[in-house]
Amino acid sequence: MSATTYYANSAEEQLSDAQRTLDTHITSSATGRCLACGTHGPCYKREGAVTVFSRTLRLPSRRPGATRPELINARRVGAPALFPVP
Template sequence: MTMYHGGDVVDRAQAVLDAHAVSSADGLCVACRVPGPCGRYEGAAAVFTQSLRLPRRIPGVTRPELIGARRVGFRGLLGGVG
């Protein structure tokens, strides 16, 4: 397989990463429901390693709300100062 710094292979790998994220709540792949990361996720991650690119991150895909995580604004990071 020829690897390019973009194109269809990277787009397909990104779609797999998005669909097979590991849940923050239980550590399972959200699509396969196996302890993650699953084999499909690992394969897609390898595409990014070979292409010298980073995958896009989509906030919330790992379902952090299931463990009580919440979004903290800038003021929350400073402990209310500022």
């Protein structure tokens, strides 16, 4: 009889896996569906990735425009106060 030992991934590996999941499982602004799975709302994979970041007290990186807001005719209404348009 042999014993099998399982080791948990390191925290950094878990965070990078969670970040990849957040980058691919995006809830669309237009349809409200996950762009990877097609399910309504945030899918269970995205929710699991959010939990990983919550437990480590870290924030994921964000990609502007990932939810494709242009599909619902959203647009920027003016320049931010910190970066005035010349």
